[in-house]
Amino acid sequence: xxxxxxxxxxxxxxxxxxxxxxxxxxxxxxxxxxxxxxxxxxxxxxxxxxxxxxxxxxxxxxxxxxxxxxxxxxxxxxxxxxxxxxxxxxxxxxxxxxxxxxxxxxxxxxxxxxxxxxxxxxxxxxxxxxxxxxxxxxxxxxxxxxxxxxxxxxxxxxxxxxxxxxxxxxxxxxxxxxxxxxxxxxxxxxxxxxxxxxxxxxxxxxxxxxxxxxxxxxxxxxxxxxxxxxxxxxxxxxxxxxxxxxxxxxxxxxxxxxxxxxxxxxxxxxxxxxxxxxxxxxxxxxxxxxxxxxxxxxxxxxxxxxxxxxxxxxxxxxxxxxxxxxxxxxxxxxxxxxxxxxxxxxxxxxxxxxxxxxxxxxxxxxxxxxxxxxxxxxxxxxxxxxxxxxxxxxxxxxxxxxxxxxxxxxxxxxxxxxxxxxxxxxxxxxxxxxxxxxxxxxxxxxxxxxxxxxxxxxxxxxxxxxxxxxxxxxxxxxxxxxxxxxxxxxxxxxxxxxxxxxxxxxxxxxxxxxxxxxxxxxxxxxxxxxxxxxxxxxxxxxxxxxxxxxxxxxxxxxxxxxxxxxxxxxxxxxxxxxxxxxxxxxxxxxxxxxxxxxxxxxxxxxxxxxxxxxxxxxxxxxxxxxxxxxxxxxxxxxxxxxxxxxxxxxxxxxxxxxxxxxxxxxxxxxxxxxxxxxxxxxxxxxxxxxxxxxxxxx
Numbered sequence: 168x169x170x171x172x173x174x175x176x177x178x179x180x181x182x183x184x185x186x187x188x189x190x191x192x193x194x195x196x197x198x199x200x201x202x203x204x205x206x207x208x209x210x211x212x213x214x215x216x217x218x219x220x221x222x223x224x225x226x227x228x229x230x231x232x233x234x235x236x237x238x239x240x241x242x243x244x245x246x247x248x249x250x251x252x253x254x255x256x257x258x259x260x261x262x263x264x265x266x267x268x269x270x271x272x273x274x275x276x277x278x279x280x281x282x283x284x285x286x287x288x289x290x291x292x293x294x295x296x297x298x299x300x301x302x303x304x305x306x307x308x309x310x311x312x313x314x315x316x317x318x319x320x321x322x323x324x325x326x327x328x329x330x331x332x333x334x335x336x337x338x339x340x341x342x343x344x345x346x347x348x349x350x351x352x353x354x355x356x357x358x359x360x361x362x363x364x365x366x367x368x369x370x371x372x373x374x375x376x377x378x379x380x381x382x383x384x385x386x387x388x389x390x391x392x393x394x395x396x397x398x399x400x401x402x403x404x405x406x407x408x409x410x411x412x413x414x415x416x417x418x419x420x421x422x423x424x425x426x427x428x429x430x431x432x433x434x435x436x437x438x439x440x441x442x443x444x445x446x447x448x449x450x451x452x453x454x455x456x457x458x459x460x461x462x463x464x465x466x467x468x469x470x471x472x473x474x475x476x477x478x479x480x481x482x483x484x485x486x487x488x489x490x491x492x493x494x495x496x497x498x499x500x501x502x503x504x505x506x507x508x509x510x511x512x513x514x515x516x517x518x519x520x521x522x523x524x525x526x527x528x529x530x531x532x533x534x535x536x537x538x539x540x541x542x543x544x545x546x547x548x549x550x551x552x553x554x555x556x557x558x559x560x561x562x563x564x565x566x567x568x569x570x571x572x573x574x575x576x577x578x579x580x581x582x583x584x585x586x587x588x589x590x591x592x593x594x595x596x597x598x599x600x601x602x603x604x605x606x607x608x609x610x611x612x613x614x615x616x617x618x619x620x621x622x623x624x625x626x627x628x629x630x631x632x633x634x635x636x637x638x639x640x641x642x643x644x645x646x647x648x649x650x651x652x653x654x655x656x657x658x659x660x661x662x663x664x665x666x667x668x669x670x671x672x673x674x675x676x677x678x679x680x681x682x683x684x685x686x687x688x689x690x691x692x693x694x695x696x697x698x699x700x701x702x703x704x705x706x707x708x709x710x711x712x713x714x715x716x717x718x719x720x721x722x723x724x725x726x727x728x729x730x731x732x733x734x735x736x737x738x739x740x741x742x743x744x745x746x747x748x749x750x751x752x753x754x755x756x757x758x759x760x761x762x763x764x765x766x767x768x769x770x771x772x773x774x775x776x777x778x779x780x781x782x783x784x785x786x787x788x789x790x791x792x793x794x795x796x797x798x799x800x801x802x803x804x805x806x807x808x809x810x811x812x813x814x815x816x817x818x819x820x821x822x823x824x825x826x827x828x829x830x831x832x833x834x835x836x837x838x839x840x841x842x843x844x845x846x847x848x849x850x851x852x853x854x855x856x857x858x859x860x861x862x863x864x865x
Contacts, residue, residue, distance in 0.1 A: 210324060213378035214317040215340060217280055220368050221313035222341050226348025229481050230500045231361040233489045237644060238361065239296045246414055246611025247300045249482050250604050254410065255307030257600040258403035261452050263312035264319065265394050272320050273385050277376060279312025284372040291365040323385045345507045349500030356496040393449035401441040402452060406601050408434030414608035453597065454590055462582035463591055465683050466575045467598040469531060472680035474602030476538055476673055477568050479610035483666050490644040491550050491663040505558040509565030518573035527574050528689040534570030535681035541567045542677055545670040550663045581692050585836060610669045617668050621661035741815035744808065749774065749782035751812050754791060758809035762798040817841065
């Protein structure tokens with residue numbers, strides 16, 4: 168029976184039904200219970216804590232940065248506190264995924280937590296900016312593992328049907344941390360110390376580590392990979408060279424200096440070597456054939472720009488709020504919420520609209536246009552701007568980002584062949600991550616360069632107090648408070664205009680993305696392409712999933728959504744019957760479990776008793792099921808009907824895959840559809856679309 172073929176990975180997720188009326192076929196052992204058992208739920212909670220650590224670290228640091236810079240000095244190195252983490256986590260992400268497949272995810276996940284916690288502790292103890300930057304890179308290495316392994320382990324713990332729901336929880340963590348991160352960063356900085364931004368990870372991480380060690384049990388299996396270590400090292404080195412050029416050029420070293428020219432040449436040489444290595448790699452970290460797909464190439468460039476704008480702005484807006492407007496670190500987090508609200512709102516709405524209508528091109532076009540407008544509005548802010556004006560500008564900027572981010576991942580998934588689905592998704596998010604690193608670095612270079620010039624010009628000929636200079640104010644903005652009242656407005660204006668000039672320089676880059684968006688070809692969406700979850704949308708490092716995992720997530724999401732609507736009515740019609748949708752649902756449950764007691768089924772499911780009884784009555788009247796005690800079992804005719812219904816459901820799932828379900832489809836895809844078919848058709852968790860009226864009129 169298809170629905171019983173759950174395989175080894177679900178072995179840990181099976182429990183006996185409580186005593187007092189088990190649904191089971193006569194003469195058979197206990198049946199599989201749909202509910203995930205308590206120990207697995209505890210394990211998922213621990214995984215969520217691990218994901219929370221990594222996701223929170225991407226947003227909690229931004230509001231603490233102005234205080235960190237004031238304490239440790241080195242405003243020109245501010246960007247590297249963020250960039251070091253991003254580059255390390257981006258480079259490490261694909262390695263963690265494949266090593267987990269090969270050597271066991273539990274051990275690797277524990278290792279990632281330990282590395283992350285060690286990095287966090289060292290960051291909290293850093294005595295200067297170079298130490299903090301180095302320790303942030305260590306933290307990033309662990310953070311990349313927390314991201315990819317936590318979601319992969321969910322696939323080991325729960326059956327495919329439930330996977331979309333639980334992976335959606337991990338996406339929700341990103342949405343929550345987008346809101347909580349800036350607030351918590353401000354609270355810790357203001358009421359404890361900026362060091363607690365890092366120390367807070369330690370107790371949470373220790374709890375996650377202890378729970379995982381004691382509770383998490385993953386079936387052992389090994390998937391051999393030819394890991395592209397050299398390609399990973401080369402692409403990380405290329406990105407590092409180019410980010411160094413962007414962040415050090417014109418500030419630490421002149422643009423024509425031997426150091427900058429040397430870094431640029433080294434970056435080009437490493438890029439050429441990367442291309443040569445990827446052509447021969449068995450499992451390339453970034454397959455070059457993807458760039459022959461126009462939609463992927465355009466989406467990659469637009470993703471780069473969106474990452475550039477988003478994380479660059481998120482890094483420097485708290486500095487504007489705290490230094491120029493004089494708000495507390497906590498309130499700077501509150502002021503950032505309109506941007507986060509706009510991003511989450513438009514991201515969620517656009518993804519859902521595209522999934523339902525199949526029309527998507529308007530969103531990247533409008534989104535990049537609104538992002539460009541948002542950057543120009545941010546450029547208009549100054550030290551006298553009101554809170555209402557700032558909030559409106561932040562909201563518009565976030566709205567533009569959100570309109571693009573969901574859709575870019577979705578259209579990339581739609582444009583590639585099944586075997587490239589996983590690497591294409593991670594490729595699109597990879598370019599967003601690299602764009603984020605560049606954005607933070609280039610915003611930092613422009614800011615530091617403009618600030619030095621403007622402070623020098625503002626105080627030329629002015630009598631500064633002893634120990635106060637333009638360079639000192641650039642390194643530590645707290646010195647503004649020591650200035651004579653007549654000089655403070657000039658210093659604040661220098662800071663304000665230096666930060667807002669950054670947004671002016673970023674606007675043409677966003678405009679390029681707007682122009683490129685017009686060249687995207689609006690291909691028809693496959694039915695299985697659904698809105699990606701937030702982990703694929705706003706994570707600052709790539710999301711790594713296999714092609715099968717992506718399809719599994721999408722089909723399970725579609726299956727549950729269909730179940731709330733017309734799923735059973737649709738498969739009943741496809742099979743050629745005029746049964747109540749609830750009757751089809753009941754027949755498929757009996758097919759799966761052998762014997763079903765209608766009263767107990769209504770008690771344990773979300774389907775009302777009168778709907779279940781009406782369905783049971785119809786199956787008996789038509790000779791499809793007969794009573795056996797309090798339960799129903801299928802007749803021969805009922806078994807034939809249930810088989811046809813199951814085939815219809817399988818066909819409807821296959822139809823959603825479009826051209827992926829071709830004659831030469833891979834075996835793993837065929838097995839996944841059969842497995843999902845059994846689970847989607849037979850679960851008490853899936854309710855027919857409000858069949859109360861249908862039951863009354865049937």
